[in-house]
Amino acid sequence: MDVSQLALLRELADRGSVTAVAAALNRSPSAVSQQLKTLQRQVGVELVERVGRGVRLTDAGRALADSSVRIATAIAEAEATWAAYRDDATGAVRVATFFSASELFLPGLLTRLKAHPGIRLEVEDRDVSQDDFAALAADYDIVIAHRSDDVLPPQPTALRVVPLVREPLDVAVPLDHPLAGHDRVTVDDVIRDDWIGVPVDFPLDRVLAAMAVRAGVPARIIHRTTHLPLIENLVATGHGIALVPRHTSRERSAGRFRLLPLTDVRAGRRIEALLRPDRAERLAVRVVLDAYIAEAARYGDEPR
Structure with missing residues (x-):
């Protein structure tokens, strides 16, 4: 078997379509398909099957794709050993x-x-x-x-x-928030506030959703963004509270907002x-x- 042809099976397993594999490898889809057909003829077993307008690996194809990973890893180990020997x-x-x-x-x-x-x-x-x-x-x-x-x-x-x-998540509140003088808070203390959130299914959003389920109250999210400094600025200027990563936000919190650990939920x-x-x-x-x-x-x- 040709190692490069086996690698195509691995790429197809990871990327899901011949078109995506071709784009990643700078080849035409027809060239990728031809290589897969050649490999199928060599092994005498169907490796790819049509599903609608696309294709997917058969059980045999997936088994060979897994073998391709082990082969590529063994080759990489040998190359790394030689590079280490040469201090390269x-x-x-x-x-x-x-x-x-x-x-x-x-x-x-x-x-x-x-x-x-x-x-x-x-x-x-x-x-x-x-x-x-x-x-x-x-x-x-x-x-x-x-x-x-x-x-x-x-x-x-x-x-x-x-x-x-593992980075703990703390509740960031404005300095003039009623809870700003506390050392820590509970879910019930904060869940009814206005929240500055992140997009759905991001880690911080999942934690906030779990807090809402625990309290039996939906979180009122007034803005979502992936930009942590913006989240911190909105909190600092009194537009809501937020879950923020402790290590990342700690330096910027001084004199701007308070970080309060949660006592009744493991948030991280x-x-x-x-x-x-x-x-x-x-x-x-x-x-x-x-x-x-x-x-x-x-x-x-x-x-x-």
């Missing part, structure tokens, strides 16, 4: 992250990577729904993702999941790195991942 951590490492994770990690990460001038870091902000981070791993070497406490990580067979930090988000297993073996990727882990260790009040 070089090349581009593409990272997808979300804005507040960049605030937490990126300055220190860039400082650490000065010791590795052969690595070219390419970072893009990709703030998506927590269920959509895993799909980004098809196009990036490292995906920095976050999820609420109640959500399980992606299946370990598909991706390597590296925990970085888990930040982790998602990687395809083969890309995780690249020496340059391992160096960048180790730098992320070292930066995350600075926030040691919550165990990784």
Whole structure:
């Protein structure tokens, strides 16, 4: 079997359509289809079947796609061993992250990577729904993702999941809020306020929704945005309260708004790195991942 043809099955499993695979690999859809047909003839088993206007992998195709992952990982391990022998951590490492994770990690990460001038870091902000981070791993070497406490990580067979930090979520209130003098609050204390929220199905939104269910009162959300500094500004100017990540917002809270821990609910988000297993073996990727882990260790009040 041709390794590159097997890799097409893996790409089809991850991306869902021949068109998406062709776009990712800079080939024509007809060329991808032809390669898949050639592989089918070689193995003598149907690997792809039509479903409506698209295609999907058969059980045999999925089994070979899984084998492709293991083959690619073994090749990457061999290449990494040779690169380590030559002390040659070089090349581009593409990272997808979300804005507040960049605030937490990126300055220190860039400082650490000065010791590795052969690595070219390419970072893009990709703030998506927590269920959509895993799909980004098809196009990036490292995906920095976050999820609420109640959500399980992606299946370990598909991706390597590296925990970085659990960041508590606090309630941000204006300095003149009736609760601003408290050390902590309960769900019932705050759920009936006006809220500045994030888009539906983002980790902070899931926590707020769980708080509303617990209290039996719907949360009154007057504005939604992914931009944390805007959320903080709206809170500071008295337009509502919000759930915000403690480590990220703490420095900007002084003299502007109060951060109040919740006493009766475990509110937090888990930040982790998602990687395809083969890309995780690249020496340059391992160096960048180790730098992320070292930066995350600075926030040691919550165990990784």
